[in-house]
Amino acid sequence: MSEDETFDLPGCLVLVRAGDQAAARELVEHLYPQVIRIIRRHLPRRVLEEDLAQEIFMKMFSRMDQYNGAVPLPHWVSRIAVTTCIDHLRAQKRRPEFRWADLSEKEAEVLDAVITNEREVAPDDALEAHELVHKLIAQLKPEDQLVIRMLDLEQRTLIEISEYTGWNKSLVKVRAFRARRKLRKLFQNLEQKELA
Amino acid sequence: MKQSDEIWSRLTKATRQARDDREIEMPNGFATRLVAQGCRASNLSDTLWERFAIRMVGASCLIALLAVVTHFTFQSTPPAEDLTTAFFQMNDAASIILGEDSNG
Numbered sequence: 454m455s456e457d458e459t460f461d462l463p464g465c466l467v468l469v470r471a472g473d474q475a476a477a478r479e480l481v482e483h484l485y486p487q488v489i490r491i492i493r494r495h496l497p498r499r500v501l502e503e504d505l506a507q508e509i510f511m512k513m514f515s516r517m518d519q520y521n522g523a524v525p526l527p528h529w530v531s532r533i534a535v536t537t538c539i540d541h542l543r544a545q546k547r548r549p550e551f552r553w554a555d556l557s558e559k560e561a562e563v564l565d566a567v568i569t570n571e572r573e574v575a576p577d578d579a580l581e582a583h584e585l586v587h588k589l590i591a592q593l594k595p596e597d598q599l600v601i602r603m604l605d606l607e608q609r610t611l612i613e614i615s616e617y618t619g620w621n622k623s624l625v626k627v628r629a630f631r632a633r634r635k636l637r638k639l640f641q642n643l644e645q646k647e648l649a
Numbered sequence: 650m651k652q653s654d655e656i657w658s659r660l661t662k663a664t665r666q667a668r669d670d671r672e673i674e675m676p677n678g679f680a681t682r683l684v685a686q687g688c689r690a691s692n693l694s695d696t697l698w699e700r701f702a703i704r705m706v707g708a709s710c711l712i713a714l715l716a717v718v719t720h721f722t723f724q725s726t727p728p729a730e731d732l733t734t735a736f737f738q739m740n741d742a743a744s745i746i747l748g749e750d751s752n753g
Binding site: 474478479481482485486489490493503506507510511514515568573574576578579580582583585586587589605608633636637640641 | 653657659660662663664666671673676679681683684686688
């Protein structure tokens with residue numbers, strides 16, 4: 454039996470609400486991996502994930518009175534984490550235009566190969582493709598970044614994204630559409646510059 | 650448009666193959682620090698609220714006292730005995746202009 458299955462979340466929640474510090478520590482320990490995974494999925498590697506995790510947990514404790522049990526606690530916490538990640542992305546300044554010069558030599562090679570050839574990316578280049586994709590996604594609006602990551606990288610369904618973020622399905626679809634349109638534009642610009 | 654979608658699809662497929670091998674390990678004392686910080690923040694906000702409330706009690710007492718003092722100050726001014734006396738006590742503007750002594 455895994456730790457997740459044995460952990461008594463409702464019981465722990467009651468104790469946390471009663472001001473039990475040990476229960477609060479247990480809750481943090483239980484939710485920490487989930488929070489870190491969300492941060493890693495949505496933010497670049499250079500971000501100090503510990504600071505952000507701390508911010509998310511502080512928000513969780515300060516809003517604990519607002520939690521009414523309508524959604525499972527992990528979902529509720531994931532929404533807080535997602536919103537915090539979006540705030541963090543908003544705070545970062547985006548480059549006005551995506552340029553070849555923003556890419557490392559290897560990333561530029563991968564992009565060039567993908568644009569000019571119709572082959573799949575070589576397995577050895579997966580890490581560069583990963584960095585490249587994250588740089589391209591970083592050009593989108595924070596909310597659109599989140600949707601496109603979950604759709605195309607994590608391959609989640611619209612319903613899952615909706616549950617995870619608290620946005621309705623139509624809004625998720627609109628954001629995905631907007632993100633894809635922007636990505637197409639980015640590729641067109643890059644292709645034009647490559648040809649020029 | 651189709652080509653852009655294909656490029657994106659190939660890139661994301663490759664990205665999914667790149668595994669994130671970073672371990673998820675909570676730093677030592679993270680939960681303890683966090684809970685302690687949360688308690689401190691909560692205590693601080695309570696203390697701030699208490700301080701604010703005490704100051705407000707003080708301020709309202711002061712305002713009430715001022716109101717009482719002002720009220721009695723105005724009441725202690727002696728009223729004119731009657732309207733006729735008050736009328737004759739007033740200086741006549743015409744006599745002042747003519748240089749007459751209104752009291753004489």
